Amino acid sequence: MVVLPVSRGREGAGGLTGMWRIKRPVVDSSKCTKCHLCWLFCPEGVVRRGSKGEVWIVYEFCKGCGICAEVCAAHAIKMVREV
Amino acid sequence: MVGHQGITETFTLKSLTDEEYLLPGNAACPGCAAVMAMRIGLKALGPRTVLIVPACCMSVAQGHYPKTPSKVPVFNTAFAASAATASGIRAALEMKGITDVYVVCWAGDGGTADIGIQSLSGAAERGDDLIYICYDNEAYMNTGTQRSSSTSEGARTTTTITGKAERKKDVPGIMMAHRIPYVATACASYPLDFANKLRRAVSIKGTRYIHLLSPCPPGWRYPSEKTVEVGRLAVETGAWILYEWTGGRCRLTGPSSGLADRSRRRPLEEYLRIQGRFSEADPSKIEAMKKRIDEEWEMILELCKG
Numbered sequence: 001m002v003v004l005p006v007s008r009g010r011e012g013a014g015g016l017t018g019m020w021r022i023k024r025p026v027v028d029s030s031k032c033t034k035c036h037l038c039w040l041f042c043p044e045g046v047v048r049r050g051s052k053g054e055v056w057i058v059y060e061f062c063k064g065c066g067i068c069a070e071v072c073a074a075h076a077i078k079m080v081r082e083v
Numbered sequence: 084m085v086g087h088q089g090i091t092e093t094f095t096l097k098s099l100t101d102e103e104y105l106l107p108g109n110a111a112c113p114g115c116a117a118v119m120a121m122r123i124g125l126k127a128l129g130p131r132t133v134l135i136v137p138a139c140c141m142s143v144a145q146g147h148y149p150k151t152p153s154k155v156p157v158f159n160t161a162f163a164a165s166a167a168t169a170s171g172i173r174a175a176l177e178m179k180g181i182t183d184v185y186v187v188c189w190a191g192d193g194g195t196a197d198i199g200i201q202s203l204s205g206a207a208e209r210g211d212d213l214i215y216i217c218y219d220n221e222a223y224m225n226t227g228t229q230r231s232s233s234t235s236e237g238a239r240t241t242t243t244i245t246g247k248a249e250r251k252k253d254v255p256g257i258m259m260a261h262r263i264p265y266v267a268t269a270c271a272s273y274p275l276d277f278a279n280k281l282r283r284a285v286s287i288k289g290t291r292y293i294h295l296l297s298p299c300p301p302g303w304r305y306p307s308e309k310t311v312e313v314g315r316l317a318v319e320t321g322a323w324i325l326y327e328w329t330g331g332r333c334r335l336t337g338p339s340s341g342l343a344d345r346s347r348r349r350p351l352e353e354y355l356r357i358q359g360r361f362s363e364a365d366p367s368k369i370e371a372m373k374k375r376i377d378e379e380w381e382m383i384l385e386l387c388k389g
Binding site for chain 2: 014061071
């Protein structure tokens with residue numbers, strides 16, 4: 001077997017980074033104005049936007065940095081303690 | 084031809100692609116502005132991009148073999164050699180007849196202002212067709228916050244425990260002195276400004292340089308959710324000036340275009356107080372920093388006059 005020093009693009013190259021999280025962002029869709037600033041600023045790319053403009057979060061890899069809650073002008077994202 | 088891939092439109096929140104080229108689950112710290120900007124940068128550049136990464140936070144953020152978060156090819160190279168490697172990759176692509184690929188260096192401030200400056204200067208002098216992006220988190224962050232020549236004056240690092248005495252090296256100024264076709268500054272807190280500067284950069288041939296201010300939560304000592312706010316404060320207080328320089332002409336961009344008048348800038352203290360790294364800066368030091376910022380502005384405004 002030939003082992004090449006080549007990595008392939010995969011999710012979770014740093015492990016299940018969702019385990020790092022102390023607080024989780026929770027989206028209140030009734031308050032969301034669909035401005036997508038959370039999508040734009042999420043460093044991790046775990047905020048996803050759907051065809052109707054709705055947003056949701058992939059918790060498997062969300063590190064819980066809290067930027068989405070901070071940039072949300074409508075205060076539709078709350079940071080909730082994990083434990 | 085506008086760009087190798089024909090990027091012509093101005094990027095807006097809607098027109099940025101939903102395709103992720105920097106995949107979730109990388110090893111960067113929570114709230115990392117460098118990763119935030121790289122995600123947007125790769126969206127703007129598209130899949131036909133080769134990244135060259137010297138030793139920096141971004142080589143750590145790539146995680147563990149055999150995985151990498153990047154969907155585009157990444158070449159991890161030696162600290163001093165990012166621009167030289169890019170020149171070589173461009174030459175190899177030309178030999179193979181491949182012309183529709185962007186060769187992009189993504190280096191930290193240590194790999195640009197200190198260790199990699201000779202290879203960057205060499206590539207700029209040769210006019211090699213590459214885009215060099217320096218994400219400037221103002222210290223050697225992945226080794227634990229040691230001072231670099233790009234660390235701002237007054238900032239505390241583990242090697243300048245009472246605050247750095249010297250002023251920040253003006254790398255965009257050095258690149259302008261090379262008379263390359265495109266030099267710009269950007270800030271991770273203004274991703275669309277950055278994406279549109281990349282759009283302009285790819286429409287030009289030759290060496291193009293973008294200096295991106297990238298706030299760092301552990302190194303600058305602020306909570307991770309404040310990354311965007313810290314970057315915005317850097318621009319709104321005038322401590323960081325957003326401009327682009329093409330063909331001898333300089334133009335202020337984004338919020339900086341309205342801040343030429345000093346009275347319209349927010350007080351510098353707002354930017355300093357939000358970060359722990361300026362805790363050693365006393366009022367006399369802050370006055371000295373304000374003077375330096377005014378000098379920077381004078382120089383840029385002089386360039387803008389043409």
